[in-house]
Amino acid sequence: MSQQHTIRRIVAAVGAGAVVVALAGCSTPAAPAAEEPPPGVTDDTVTIGTHTPLTGPAAAGYSSISAAASAYFAYLNDKGGVHGRSIEYIVKDDGYNPANTLTVVRELVQEDDVFAILNGLGTPTHTAVLDFLNENKVPDLFVASGSTSWNQPEEYPYTFGFNADYVVEGAALAAHAKAEHPGKAVCLLGQDDDFGDEMIEGAELALGADGLAHIERYSTSNQDVTAQIGALKAAGCEINILATINGFTALALGTAAQLGWFPQWFSSSSGADYPTLVGYLGEEVGPQLLQGFTGTNYLPALGGDDEWVTLFRAINDEYGEGAAFDGNTIYGMSVAHLFAEALYAAGEDPTRESLLDAVTSGDLAGNGILPLSFSADSHAAYTGVGITVVDQGVQDYTGPTYAVEDGAVVEVEPAPVPLEGEGVPGA
Template identity: 80%
Template sequence: MSQHSLTRRVAALAGATAVLVALAGCSTPAATGDADEDVPGISDDTVTIGAHTPLTGPAAAGYSSISAAATAYFDYLNDNGGVHGRDIEYIVKDDGYNPATTQTVVRELVQEDEVFAIVNGLGTPTHTAVLDYLNQNEVPDLFVASGSTSWNQPEKYPFTFGFNADYVVEGAALAQYATDEYPDKVVCLLGQDDDFGDEMIEGAELALGADGLAQVERYSVSNQDVAAQIGALKAAGCEINILATINGFTALALGTAAQLGWFPMWFSSSSGANYETLVGYLGADVGPKLLQGLVGTNYLPASGGDSEWVTLFRQINDEYNDGATFDGNTIYGMSVAYLFAEALEAAGENPTRQSLIDAVQSGDLAGNGILPLSFGEDSHAAYLGAGITTVDQGVQDYVGATYAFDGGTVTTVDPSPVALSGEGVPGP
């Protein structure tokens, strides 16, 4: 599926809905290695790491800015002394969101570039294609950019750690918020026909009960037409639609519904709820109207908030990222990069791959989220909870509702945001 054809499809729908919208008004020190030990990716002055990500293809518009933001943070970090005197070199390779290409570029990173670790490889189908390879070769596979629960299997995949709140958590949080705030509304779900959709359904049913979703519709990312699915949701009387969609298909769903003159409430996973990306798909005239009231999940500082992290990341973006659009993807990329720097600092002055793994699962990393990290020897999940965001007049920010997920139970919790320290540069 072409990114450009998907964009054209959404834009056409957006144009067709303009009139409809107008009418609707709508720390334990980690072990360190011997200074003379030959560790891949480690030199006297450099740590080389890598990532696979879609710089082209159907997911590029939603996600290509993440690695650019991470690179900008690493440039900022390097200008401020790096980690233990070493600069971080981040090699980003385009996989076009194609699992076969992911296998090729990850092997290049490991065998030819000899990276120390893979950091924030993006996508469930793409990263699944290299999961066994990385663990068999004992390459640290940190902070995967996907909410699949596959990354949280410490016994099977001891070198892999997730970063996103997983899709079960997000599905449960969105469904619980729907129950808490709109108890009488009919809740339905539209999702990808893969693990993304499966796990969002699982989470939603944990909050709503096995029969709590009035209608479930699935789609394939290879088909840009979701008119049949949207029509079925409308016919079922759905009032709140939970979305297990990437950004392009979130926009496609909203545009298709508006073309039908239907304006329900939309509750989206963080993977498909980035406001600026969605406006890019829908168009500046129609997008803000269609997206007013969009509910999403997040676990990092919100782009519309006043966190000191957001202030710092804006400064870094202006200075090191050519003034690129600042949005949730920017915060995500810089947050991942900061967490890696924190783990590398904890891994010691002469880090090894094992000391890096030990640092992550020590339980001592803080990150910069609104909830504590969940890493440990028995948990390779980053966040087991999420806050609820809404879009209001173009600003995407938290509304105060935050949920944690534990043992199949969804509970309301108070957020505990991590304060900025050391100007965003990890160290003692």
């Protein structure tokens, strides 16, 4: 605060005191104070931010998510923004390191005065800021992780997930393996945190408590899974469910190939993006190793001809600064569109409270293959997933859609959300 500003405040206070003394015998009520706008909101802009790995072990593939969201926001701003406000999106690199995440998120909230945090990426990383964001009453929207931690409305009222949770994904992959390949030994390789824990929980919903023939875990701090892959091979695993990020999915397939072992691979959507995996494995061997690769998804599929995919390709071409178009591009633009939809529903003068009310209203549509599940009692986005398979380089839906209902895995009918208004809420 400047010295001149401080002097003005003192003079104003003295003047106000003099008026009070002079009018001591009067009882005129004071005018109500004007309500200040929430952090990050001006007449022309809404500022939001995110933490994401632009460097480090999770950067490949995932770094393109925030770039895709930025491209969508540029497109939206050129269309007039939301209620006349442009969205300013601040992206900060945390290197997929929880200590860095806490530092950059504190900067976003305390220095950049963001209105909300959007799509903070990673289970271990976002866990590090969960309490901080809720204690400071910052909307923590659409976390880029399938951990069930984000769906705790009573403990974390400001936090909402985006991904289908890992229990659902694990259950869907295991149910599909059981239905399509009865009698085969199903195993699991998983990250050593909630990601792996909850994928195991889901798989056991479908296969029973002893249904997984073997389980191996890994840490993202050690980029060598030779021991784990060797153990899975020795256990006679025929189908391996992967609770892995993209880099470790490729590492698992590549290590197995070096050992001359070619089982079937079933992956969470978090590590199943075909172009990203080919980028890791190389154009020469990647397409061969990924033929028949099975995954989950809940958004428009990269290999499909969905109207959303067509729109997002066009946005990427114009605003993506030469970025490749892949499943992570679709993911980033889908998240950005959902935020725009929530902001529009929050009203012409949005507050943090009206933004949360918009999300829990049950009126948001999103662009998934199933309806969103947000409500006052649920902070989960998608509670079901479809099965995708890679065939000759095309990754598209080919199998059934699964959900978890009342602790059981069930097949459900997909209900894709149609594109409206050129992907601009309120248009």
